Amino acid sequence: MLSILLLGSPRILRDGVPVEIARRRPRYLIYYLAAQPGPVGREQILAIFWPDHERGAAQQLLRTSLHAARKALGDTLITTDDQLSLRADVHVDLRLLATAVQGDAVAALAAALAAYQGDLLAGVQVEDSPAFEEWLLAERERVRLLVLRGLGRLARLYEARGEYAAALAALLQALDLDPLQEDLQRAAMRLHYVLGDRVAAIRRYEELRDLLDAEMGVPPMAETRALYDAVITDSLQIDPPPLPSRPLLATPPPPATLPFAGRGTELALLETALAAGHLALIEGEPGIGKTRLAHECAQRRGGLVLLAEAHELEQSLPYHPLATALRTLLAHPDWPVLHARINLDPLWWHEVARLLPELHPQTAPLAPPDEARLWEALARFLGALAQIQPFALVFDDIQWADSSTLGLIGYLLRRSPGPHLALLATSRPAAPRSGVAILAATLLREGRLTRVALSRLTPADTLSIARNLSPVYANLLADWLQRHAEGNPYITNELVDHARHTGLLLANGTLNLTMLAQGVVVPQTVYSLIQNRLLRLSDEARRVLDAAAAVGREFEFEVAARASALSEAAALDALDELCATRLVLPLEDGRFTFDHSLTLEVAEREVAAPRQRLLHRRVGEALEALHRNRLDGVAGLIASHYTRGGAIERAATYALRAGQQAARVAAWAEAAAFYTQALAGTPDAERHPLLLALGEALHNAGEIAAAVEHLRSALATAVSPAEERAARLALARTILAQGRYAEMIELVRPLHDCPLANDAISAEFLWGTALSLEGADLSAAAAHLRRAEAQIGEQVRADPVALAQVRFELGSVLAQQGDLPQAIALYREALAVAEQAGQGAEQWRILAHNNLAYHLHLLGNVEEAEAQIRAGLALAEARGALTLLPYLRSTAGEVALARGHLDMAEEQFRLGLDLAERLDIPERIAGLRANQGLLAIRRAQPQQASVHLRAALSRADDLGIHHLAAQIRVWLAPLTAPDERRTLLAEARASAERAGRSRILAQIEALEERM
DSSP states (O other), rough: EEEEBSSOOOOOTTTTTEOOOOSSHHHHHHHHHHHHHSEEHHHHHHHOOTSSSOHHHHHHHHHHHHHHHHHGGGGGGEEOSSEEETTTTOHHHHHHHHHHHSSSSSSEEEEEEHOOSBTTTOOOOTTTHHHHHHHHHHHHHHHHHHHHHHHHHHHHHHTTTTTHHHHHHHHHHHHHHOOTTHHHHHHHHHHHTTTTTTHHHHHHEEEHHHHHHHHHHHOOOOHHHHHHHHHHTTHHHOOOOOOOOOOOOOOOOOOOSSSSOSSSHHHHHHHHHHHHHOOOEOHHHHSSSHHHHHHHHHHHOOOEEEEEEOOOOGTSSSSSSHHHHHHHHHHTTTTTHHHOOOOOOOHHHHHHHOOOOOGGOOOOOSOOHHHHHHHHHHHHHHHHHHHHHHHHEEOGGGGGOOOOHHHHHHHHHHOOOTTTTEEEEEOOOOOSSSSHHHHHHHHHHHTOOEEEEEEOOOOOHHHHHHHHHHHTTTTHHHHHHHHHHTTTTHHHHHHHHHHHHHHBBOSSOOOOOOTTTSOOOOHHHHHHHHHHHHHTHHHHHHHHHHHHHHHHHOOOHHHHHHHHHHOOHHHHHHHHHHHHHTSSSTTTSEEESOHHHHHHHHHHTTSHHHHHHHOOOOOOHHHHTTTTTOGGGGHHHHHHHHHHOOOOOHHHHHHHHHHHHHHHHTTTHHHHHHHHHHTTTTTTGGHHHHHHHHHHHHHHTOOHHHHHHHHHHHHHHHHSSSHHHHHHHHHHHHHHHTHHHHHHHHHHHHGGGOHHHHHHHHHHHHHHHHHHHTTTTHHHHHHHHHHHHHHHSSSSSHHHHHHHHHHHHHHHHHTTTTTTHHHHHHHHHHHHHHHHOOOHHHHHHHHHHHHHHHHHHHHHHHHHHHHHHHHHHHHHHTTTTTGGHHHHHHHHHHHHHTTTTTHHHHHHHHHHHHHHHHHHHHHHHHHHHHHHHHHHHHHHHHHHHHHHHHHHHHHHHHTTTTHHHHHHHHHHGSOOHHHHHHHHHHHHHHHHHHHHHHHHHHHHHHHHOOO
């Protein structure tokens, strides 16, 4: 998320992290665009920022500034031929303020005004642009007036809600900006008076009178003087707004950290149910927000609200939830008035007083107790109360209610006490044949029940909550909340409390990004809630749950059952119990899942480390037994469980198997991880093949340095000649990618006359490739490659992959010698052979596409070059060929440069260079830095071009890449003084002649003629 903060010292943030833009003009251009309500014409930009420049020069300066701005903002900056703008989803505090001032949303307006940290673009000055300074001065004054208007509106909204202290605070903030706003001063005087501070109201008038006299030489307005007289005489009439009905809560819920959100559909269903005289039953898992929704619905309806809470340990007390709720009625300030107005026969007062004597203490016992009369009395009492004032009775957690309370709920509904009495209830999903299930089934048959099942908050709901808490960091906070709470409102609320108490979320909405990146967070309140649910489980259910936790979030019942060491019948009963408590939920594919990731987390933490290791071993054994005929699919899982169980020797076999599976589908990073895991449990005498496989996987994954390290170990542990040859060739291929040509040749030299054809072919090929890439002896390179080609032809069954390799490298030799048409023909042959070879030849297909693109573009066939490089990039990304991508990006950039697409070329060169540096490919680092220098030349940036080219030249000389060093000197020469230019061209000629590069020699001759 991109945020641009203009109110005060300006800042640009991406996901809360400052975006640095070194140059001032591009930075101010972004600020200017952010301050505008819509797109801005290029002509307007030119007139604002470069009014004294010639049009052509101003346009070039604008292009340069846009390039720097786009580099920082990416596609957030939208440019057309005529207009510039920022994407609509950019968070701009000024735009939010302008929108909030127009609306009636108190929270949004307060948050937008809190973002005002000072004048618009405080500290920004553009001395050489009077037009910008004039715009900025006018805009600062407009924003100050906007803030004043917003603070006045916020004060009125607070006052309408009866929040007088908050209203006065908003007015005082406005008066700090402009104390001469007399209407605001009057409003502040009145609020001082309403809040009981008459002295402050008088003092405010006297300060205003002195200020007006000193600044303007006028007295206060007549209206202000009249208000002052009313304050002095204590005769000011204040009509406070009507106070909202006060809810009566037997046990008030803890203060809500989060705003109520995301339940519009459910509220509508509840309102319809209550209008029809139904019991509105809200069902859902613990923490899903049942009580909050019931309370919200009752409060919106208006009138009195009684909350009758049921508790697990009080199930044996008849009518306890209702009795507790009625006691809160006695504590209500209006109860004496209500009691006097209740029209109820003494007989029924007597019966009601049996339940709670304090309700009518003057009543004397008249008859023996009778449940039917008690129910009738309560129905009449509640109906009479509802006639006086609308009344909602909320039965919370009725899964814990006693049978008498449940029976009374049904009776109240059948008695239809009237439209003014609303009955709501909340419950967890009812167990079969439980009291709640029987009540629900009965009321459904009678048409007196509406069930509202709550689902978890959606990511959009969570994002809405996060925006309210932290507008700037909303996306990051929403991701964190969704990942840990998974949409559970209670857990979301507790996480926000945890974030505030630990400093992860500050009062101003700032996030501590370091803390945000830490592991799983389980607030103590949530831990205790889950722990309490686990404590209610039977021993068998807990054993199955612990085994399932060792498997993971999703599990097969058969695996958990075997790992728990229970009989099948006992395990099935345990599973039924876990499903009934909704700690475990069924999935469509026959497997099961924990209801929440934090349930899994707590379950794991509750198991001691030795038992955890035992469970992981038992899970590994269960997977072995259940999947004995299809172990390849679960080999990685088995290896993981044996490793976590401390059985690393047993894990090694399966890790090796999983690594081989991953390698078959070119999942090289995963293969390397499995091979590393297998190494830990493999004896030293058996490590050679694993080290070799690991080195090659790391090479293919782009971890070149690590690959070299493991392949050297493979070479050191080789016992047989075959093992040594395999290790030499694998190591040679890897260090070839690093441009260490001499070292590579020494590695393959002993295999030059190897009697095994395949090894000899590989040695000849690698030797020729090294000489070709080095460019020092192209004739010798061609000789080695032709020898490899001949040896392939002598095979009974020629290896198409090896043939594609050789054809490709022979094409590269011819290209370096200047025979581009013949080189292109060989690349096409290599591509055709590689495509026929299928799996195993993808690398040569990719490289053939790359080199075809490069040399076609040199011959001017740019359209086909583009098609070839697109095909190569798509194939490389699909196959995960990381080590080839820097070459492809380099070529893609050069093709884009030839087409005049400079921004596209810059992006390709940047991507290629980032990857080459990460993979440690020195030759490509030098080549791509040279490409960046060539791009700077095209952009008429000679200083920048010189920096890039000199850095590239230094690398090329250090590596001994003569042809690249010659090309860089040719590009650098025109940027230097005559003496240095002559030296550079002489050195370039010597390098080109040594490398046999006729094309570079032709460039040198053309350049010398122009000089």
